[in-house]
Amino acid sequence: MIRYAGVMNMQPRSSAADATAGQESRSPSARLRDSALGDDLGFFLARASALSLAAANSALAKHGLRVRSYSVLALAANDAGQSQRDLAEILPLHPSQVVALVDELQEGGLVRREPAPNDRRANVVVTTGEGRAVLERAQVSVREATNELQAVLSPSQRENLAEVLRLLAFPS
Amino acid sequence: MIRYAGVMNMQPRSSAADATAGQESRSPSARLRDSALGDDLGFFLARASALSLAAANSALAKHGLRVRSYSVLALAANDAGQSQRDLAEILPLHPSQVVALVDELQEGGLVRREPAPNDRRANVVVTTGEGRAVLERAQVSVREATNELQAVLSPSQRENLAEVLRLLAFPS
DNA sequence: TATTGTTATACTCTATAACTATA
């Protein structure tokens, strides 16, 4: 049911084709291992990320959300008083992308734009009651999908991964 | 110089704005940590992947390549006799995407399409001498970029990461 | 009947520039 995104769309291949492939039929993973990509950490990073993104998007679909709108909703819900500019900075997205995402969430009744108290240029993005309810349900779905994906890892591997990825994602 | 791709485009913000932000000015990373995204491994995975992709694309630009064309070139060079369908399966990309990538590489003189010996429907993608030369130089650049990105990690952390990512990327 | 390469199309995500209203 999961659709792989990005560099990751799987093309299921008939096993008949494999069977008749002839003499030089190493497995796809063997070919990959022997190529220049075989020890390329970036390749695995991209693939793991795409799988994770696809799983999250799939889990969020039933709530009418995608990863990016979910992110905006999650941040807006966490702390009232955040302007669109703040959201753009934190996520990080371009301000013009935040406009579209907030539009979408607002049309669904999940957030409101309110005038910022100190700055008449700025909007504060505020979650509605409906928005908070949807977010809570969506969080459960995302967590389930994440756990399923990480089921192949031991608890210590998970912790290690989180720590190392944090270093890579936010080099300080 | 690096341009961050995807969910990852950084919007540099004037420190003046931060200084005058007023009472509730937690840092962006603090806001992120407190939000529903703060413990979301998928978020860090996406961000690390985007940084890695951007670094690789940046490193490949001077060779006239991008990550996807580099991947096709690397696989074609590794093993003569691979059809476009094979490449699509291994990478994995949609066959129609491989068409465009091979077109591009062929126009640059890095690969040739040759008729497959056993199957007149299929093309075999073969690297030219120029293609192999470019690939070798590109590989050096990619490796440099990767090392720079992973400089924050200890050797054992790198090994661990590679092992864990392999499990996530290719769940068997 | 199924598969290979191909073309075409559409949709998502990302990047950039420009405009307006405020500061």
Added chain:
DNA sequence: TATAGTTATAGAGTATAACAATA
């Protein structure tokens, strides 16, 4: 003059369907 939000547009990347030639 700089910033917040907005609009518009263009380019990657991705997904899908259809077609001709061949198996």
